[in-house]
Amino acid sequence: MEKGTLVEFRLQGDRRLGVVDKPDGKTRWFVIDERGQSHSLAPRQITYTVNGQTYKPSQVPNFLEEVKPYLDPSSLEVAWELLVEGGETVTPAEMATLLFSESEPPQCYAAHCLLSEDKIYFKQKGDSYEPRTAAQVAERKHQLEVEALKAKGQQEFLARVEQALKGEAVEWQRHDRHRLEALEKYAALLADTVRVGLNYDSLARAYPPPAPVQETMSMLGRSATPQGAFQLLVDLGWWSPHENLFLRRSSIPVQFPTKVLEVAQQRLESPPTDPDTNRLDLTHLKVYTIDDESTTEIDDGLSWELLGDGRERLWVHIADPTRFLMPEDELDLEARKRGSTVYLPTGMVPMFPELLATGPMSLVQGKVCCALSFGIILDVSGAVEDYSIYASLIKPTYRLTYEDVDEMLDLGVEAEPEIAAIAKWATKRKTWRYAQGAISINMPEAMIKVKNDDISINVLDDSTSRQLVAEMMILAGEVAARYGQIHNIPLPFRGQPQPELPPEQELIQLPAGFVRACAMRRCMPKSEMSITPVRHAGLGLDTYTQATSPIRRYSDLLTHFQLKAHLRGDVLPFSAEQLKEVMMSVSTVTQEVTMVERQTNRYWALEYLRRSPEKIWHTTVLMWLREDSGLALILLEDLGLQLPMSFRRSVNLGEQVLVKVSHADPQKDVIQFQEVIYQEAQAAAN
Numbered sequence: 001m002e003k004g005t006l007v008e009f010r011l012q013g014d015r016r017l018g019v020v021d022k023p024d025g026k027t028r029w030f031v032i033d034e035r036g037q038s039h040s041l042a043p044r045q046i047t048y049t050v051n052g053q054t055y056k057p058s059q060v061p062n063f064l065e066e067v068k069p070y071l072d073p074s075s076l077e078v079a080w081e082l083l084v085e086g087g088e089t090v091t092p093a094e095m096a097t098l099l100f101s102e103s104e105p106p107q108c109y110a111a112h113c114l115l116s117e118d119k120i121y122f123k124q125k126g127d128s129y130e131p132r133t134a135a136q137v138a139e140r141k142h143q144l145e146v147e148a149l150k151a152k153g154q155q156e157f158l159a160r161v162e163q164a165l166k167g168e169a170v171e172w173q174r175h176d177r178h179r180l181e182a183l184e185k186y187a188a189l190l191a192d193t194v195r196v197g198l199n200y201d202s203l204a205r206a207y208p209p210p211a212p213v214q215e216t217m218s219m220l221g222r223s224a225t226p227q228g229a230f231q232l233l234v235d236l237g238w239w240s241p242h243e244n245l246f247l248r249r250s251s252i253p254v255q256f257p258t259k260v261l262e263v264a265q266q267r268l269e270s271p272p273t274d275p276d277t278n279r280l281d282l283t284h285l286k287v288y289t290i291d292d293e294s295t296t297e298i299d300d301g302l303s304w305e306l307l308g309d310g311r312e313r314l315w316v317h318i319a320d321p322t323r324f325l326m327p328e329d330e331l332d333l334e335a336r337k338r339g340s341t342v343y344l345p346t347g348m349v350p351m352f353p354e355l356l357a358t359g360p361m362s363l364v365q366g367k368v369c370c371a372l373s374f375g376i377i378l379d380v381s382g383a384v385e386d387y388s389i390y391a392s393l394i395k396p397t398y399r400l401t402y403e404d405v406d407e408m409l410d411l412g413v414e415a416e417p418e419i420a421a422i423a424k425w426a427t428k429r430k431t432w433r434y435a436q437g438a439i440s441i442n443m444p445e446a447m448i449k450v451k452n453d454d455i456s457i458n459v460l461d462d463s464t465s466r467q468l469v470a471e472m473m474i475l476a477g478e479v480a481a482r483y484g485q486i487h488n489i490p491l492p493f494r495g496q497p498q499p500e501l502p503p504e505q506e507l508i509q510l511p512a513g514f515v516r517a518c519a520m521r522r523c524m525p526k527s528e529m530s531i532t533p534v535r536h537a538g539l540g541l542d543t544y545t546q547a548t549s550p551i552r553r554y555s556d557l558l559t560h561f562q563l564k565a566h567l568r569g570d571v572l573p574f575s576a577e578q579l580k581e582v583m584m585s586v587s588t589v590t591q592e593v594t595m596v597e598r599q600t601n602r603y604w605a606l607e608y609l610r611r612s613p614e615k616i617w618h619t620t621v622l623m624w625l626r627e628d629s630g631l632a633l634i635l636l637e638d639l640g641l642q643l644p645m646s647f648r649r650s651v652n653l654g655e656q657v658l659v660k661v662s663h664a665d666p667q668k669d670v671i672q673f674q675e676v677i678y679q680e681a682q683a684a685a686n
Contacts, residue, residue: 005050006020006055006060007031018033018034027043028042034057034058034060052104066106067106067109070106070107070111070114072114073117076115076118076121077121084132087131089128089129091127092112093108120137120141164235180238184229186209186210187230188226189203190227190245194599194669204227209229244603250592252596253337256353268355268359268360271360275568276323276370276391279392280391281393282315282373286397287317288302288303289399290302291399296348298363298396299362299550300317301317302314302316303394303418305375314375314472316376316475317371317372319370319551322550322557324361327561327573332557334352335554340552340554340593341357343597344597345450346450350552351552352551361551362551363394363396365397367396368395371392371393372389372390372547373389373391375390382432402466409465439537441521443514446458447460455607459639460640477546480559481493481541481544491558491579493544494528495527495544501520501523514654515620546559561574562574606665606671608639610664619635619636619658620635621651621652629646632645634673649675659675
């Protein structure tokens with residue numbers, strides 16, 4: 001190659017011009033660019049040679065100025081139209097003649113630049129260029145339009161992201177939502193740090209980001225990890241810093257499909273014909289509904305009645321949601337898919353649409369309501385002497401809280417003797433059940449509520465009113481199961497095998513109270529479902545089913561479907577095999593619901609403790625988790641929380657220990673306590 005030859009080469013992808021200076025070995029050449037910089041180039045690195053004359057590096061800028069007027073990409077379309085029919089190939093020099101009627105070095109180089117940069121009309125074939133077919137050009141144009149739209153969409157998305165990051169209101173577009181939903185799905189994997197015990201690094205390795213997530217995070221210069229995706233969503237205001245990842249990672253639907261909501265609205269406006277045309281009118285009875293103040297799905301009420309022969313009848317009235325649906329219809333199948341209402345500190349995810357669940361399905365004070373009523377007469381010991389079950393009409397008289405009932409019982413309110421009578425029978429009933437072998441394990445239970453980012457934790461009192469309601473619900477469950485057993489009706493019977501409790505002498509050696517109760521609880525086997533009656537050892541009942549929460553638990557709804565059909569004399573909606581199949585699918589869902597509830601409660605418990613690093617807590621050492629390494633389960637008595645703690649000294653079960661939080665990370669499910677010595681606690685108190 002002659003010294004002074006002008007050549008084109010690429011430097012880090014950029015097109016550059018330089019002048020050949022001298023050889024560099026046998027095959028390479030030193031080339032000096034317009035900046036005076038020398039480059040050693042192999043022949044393959046040279047992409048074009050300007051023929052016709054020699055140049056000096058200082059002349060390169062002038063040469064480029066001569067080229068510039070000819071660099072009009074649209075001119076290629078004219079050339080393509082002339083060449084496409086014959087499919088003729090063309091060199092840059094020939095293209096210069098065709099386009100510019102000249103083939104001097106500036107025109108030839110301009111033609112080379114146009115052809116080499118062209119992505120539509122021509123493709124390179126050696127040193128020449130071949131026109132693409134009309135179909136190929138059309139497809140290329142379409143692809144470029146799509147790419148241009150995509151690039152435009154990315155830029156617009158980035159602009160909206162910048163707005164959101166500044167805290168400004170943003171109207172996200174449909175395509176934005178696809179990106180954000182992909183980020184949501186990926187960020188929800190953080191729940192696996194708790195669910196399967198992966199740390200952040202292991203999680204990122206186990207779940208590499210899908211293409212849309214990788215693209216979005218790369219555009220924003222952020223780390224494409226589940227944690228990075230989570231933080232971006234929080235920064236954008238799309239998610240709360242406390243987004244419930246357990247719920248998002250689950251298969252539990254949060255929103256109702258439009259079709260289901262439409263059906264619910266129709267049932268509200270035009271209730272279907274009631275199949276129970278001969279409902280027993282019990283509207284003359286005084287009916288008490290007793291719940292927490294925040295409860296919106298009111299599904300049980302209680303009455304007491306003095307009979308003519310001097311006997312007393314207890315009534316347990318249960319809401320009748322089956323009045324508004326039929327087996328296998330849209331509402332039923334949606335409820336089956338959900339399994340139960342999900343109760344979380346931040347609110348609930350209902351099993352039925354709220355306009356029905358908290359409206360006509362509930363036992364609303366002062367309104368005539370459809371119910372399934374259990375009339376029960378107990379003998380003096382508390383055993384069931386006689387019972388009857390009716391599809392009924394009731395009119396709830398009072399909506400009371402547990403605190404209201406406790407106060408009424410404490411004060412002995414003369415105007416409401418029915419409450420005292422129900423409480424008396426509840427006590428007898430409890431005594432009878434324990435005589436039948438029921439097992440009592442009393443451990444404090446935390447009730448966690450979150451409202452506007454304020455967390456409250458209260459210990460649920462095992463008050464007289466709560467025991468009263470619990471006994472009446474258990475009583476109705478026994479009666480429903482007895483009816484099913486006598487009439488050979490397949491029901492979702494619930495049982496519990498007899499536990500193998502520690503020997504009496506072993507239990508006595510443990511500190512009385514929570515430590516002993518904790519040891520007993522560990523021995524209690526899980527409850528089990530069956531389509532045939534089975535003993536429930538924990539409750540002390542030979543047969544039992546849950547029937548008192550049909551708005552909130554699908555298994556209770558199944559019991560209602562079966563019982564009501566039999567009471568009417570209709571064919572049962574579910575055969576034994578069908579019921580078994582439905583119960584298995586529902587059981588899987590409800591296990592997931594229980595897990596999400598437990599994980600969410602634990603998250604907010606740890607967040608509550610994280611916010612109180614200086615607070616000193618009174619705790620009891622409940623049991624050893626790993627005694628050899630000093631890991632124990634402690635009970636924070638003021639909160640009803642049971643959490644692990646590592647001890648560096650020897651402690652005894654039942655020992656009272658003062659602790660404070662040394663580290664808490666709810667997202668990683670990590671909590672660490674440190675023991676506080678008595679003097680330090682006193683100093684903190686002062």
